[in-house]
Amino acid sequence: xxxxxxxxxxxxxxxxxxxxxxxxxxxxxxxxxxxxxxxxxxxxxxxxxxxxxxxxxxxxxxxxxxxxxxxxxxxxxxxxxxxxxxxxxxxxxxxxxxxxxxxxxxxxxxxxxx
Amino acid sequence: xxxxxxxxxxxxxxxxxxxxxxxxxxxxxxxxxxxxxxxxxxxxxxxxxxxxxxxxxxxxxxxxxxxxxxxxxxxxxxxxxxxxxxxxxxxxxxxxxxxxxxxxxxxxx
Numbered sequence: 113x114x115x116x117x118x119x120x121x122x123x124x125x126x127x128x129x130x131x132x133x134x135x136x137x138x139x140x141x142x143x144x145x146x147x148x149x150x151x152x153x154x155x156x157x158x159x160x161x162x163x164x165x166x167x168x169x170x171x172x173x174x175x176x177x178x179x180x181x182x183x184x185x186x187x188x189x190x191x192x193x194x195x196x197x198x199x200x201x202x203x204x205x206x207x208x209x210x211x212x213x214x215x216x217x218x219x220x221x222x223x224x225x226x
Numbered sequence: 227x228x229x230x231x232x233x234x235x236x237x238x239x240x241x242x243x244x245x246x247x248x249x250x251x252x253x254x255x256x257x258x259x260x261x262x263x264x265x266x267x268x269x270x271x272x273x274x275x276x277x278x279x280x281x282x283x284x285x286x287x288x289x290x291x292x293x294x295x296x297x298x299x300x301x302x303x304x305x306x307x308x309x310x311x312x313x314x315x316x317x318x319x320x321x322x323x324x325x326x327x328x329x330x331x332x333x334x335x
Contacts, residue, residue: 154230154325155269155313202268214259215323217268 115139118203118218125193126226133188133221135203144186145215147202148172155202161186193225228252230326232314237332238304246299246312246329254319260288260299261313263328269313272299301331309333 116137142163147155157170159178167178177189201221206213231249238244257276261269275281275290287300299312311328
């Protein structure tokens, strides 16, 4: 069973608020990812990291930021939430050996912006 | 552009066999993954193919043809718990995963 945790699981906030979605893994994985997924749609990569102090932007990164100060922790911050940010956010990690490791996903954070 | 195509929804009967197809067009290829995602839950890894051929893992098998840009996931002896979405994802030349929208599989008694 994967040891990757996300909080909060559910969040309802107002427009303009700053929020941080937390993600932690205890597997010692170097690679971590944030995905956004709407119902019935494909996963879209927001940010990823290949290790401490390494962060890269994905397809949907322009309105959010991430940090990777510790191997196990990869928080995602929305500076000013908008209704268009309403979605499910999935954090994932994989081992650093090669680039073809399977992804282990957290249970997701479902965000609703009013 | 890059894209992954898979059927939106399929229906099958408990105890039967179902094949879920996936075709892809990507810039480069470094492997194809299948994930299972139950409603409201996170995806979980099912299989990985990087060479042509069939990989069997219990009731589930995955096939790859790189020349055709084609894969399928074969589920045998279907159980009600197999009702889920099945996601196909391809790793491109930059080692980025390109995801399909998923196939929702409905199992009927």
